[in-house]
Amino acid sequence: MKETVSDFLVRRLSEWGVKRIFGLPGDGINGIMGAINRASDKLEFIQIRHEEMSAFMACAHAKFTREVGVCLATSGPGAIHLLNGLYDAKLDHQPVVAIVGQQKHTALGGRTPSMSARSKAWGESISKHSSIPTPGGPQPNSI
Helix, strand or coil, X not given: CCCCHHHHHHHHHHHCCCCEEEECCCHHHHHHHHHHXXXXXXXXXXXXXXXXXXXXXXXXXXXXXXXXXXXXXXXCHHHHCCHHHHHHHHHCCCCEEEEECCCCHHHCCCCCCCCHHHHHHHHHHHCCCCCCCCCCCCCCCCC
16 A cells, blocks of 8 residues: 555654654544554554643643654644643643644635634744645645
């Protein structure tokens, strides 16, 4: 089987020393969930009951282990729910990576309400790096 982008992402996280990811499965991250399942010998997925908790758990993980904390949420409201935990990490100067899904690129900006503009705004206000990869565009710092 060919390596997918999600497989590459999970492999890269593992190579960087990430041992666990806190998150809640959802439609926007099904590919990543599949890759995490295929790499279950390298990464532990800790499923939580609410996205907000995954960001707090990733922050606590970073605080107590001195490792990078990683949280995962689906697109839209799932991504917005990470906000409080990510602010906690920022204020405590803890390394946390938030990975969020996104609806199809062709659906962005259409009739369907999109949270991508809001997600980008809060991402820039609480992060050192924030990007929304687009098909066919340059991706030098996305992964």
